[in-house]
Amino acid sequence: MQTYVIRRPSFCADMAELEACGRTSAEVGEQMSSRVRWIRSYVVEEPDGRLGTVCIYQARDGESIREHARRVGMPGEEFYPVASTVIVRPDPVEAVPA
Template sequence: MKTYVILRRHGWRTAADLEEAAARSTAEGDSRPDDIRWIRSYVLGETDGSLGTVCIYQASSPEAIRRHALAASLPVDEIVEVADTVVVREDPVPAHS
């Protein structure tokens, strides 16, 4: 499998909408573990108040990502294959209030 970045702009109106989408994505991905794996996502605060994401997936192909997105009702604006990974620092742990 290769690693891909998936850009999903303005995909959700609320955090609850995004949580529902994440549950659908997980369920769909778990049914195809040899075809696609969700690694992580970064949630984007869009200028119009909606939420987008930058998602990191491993998949057999961009077509597998599109099939997964269609089955889970997720938007896909762009899919880019990752050429290499450079980790300068680990992702920070979010502060919880």
């Protein structure tokens, strides 16, 4: 499988909507596990006040990414194959409240 970066701009109004979409995405991903795997997502605040994401996926091909997005009901047309990975530092880990 190839690694891809997927940009999903301004597609959720708030965290509750984003979390619901994430649950559906994980369920659909399980159904398509031989074609697509969700690795991680970074949630970004968009200039219009909505939330968007930058996602890391592994997929067999671009059509697998598009089909997964269609099934979930989210954008899936802006994606790029990853040519290489440079890790300067590991992703930060958020503190869990005590």
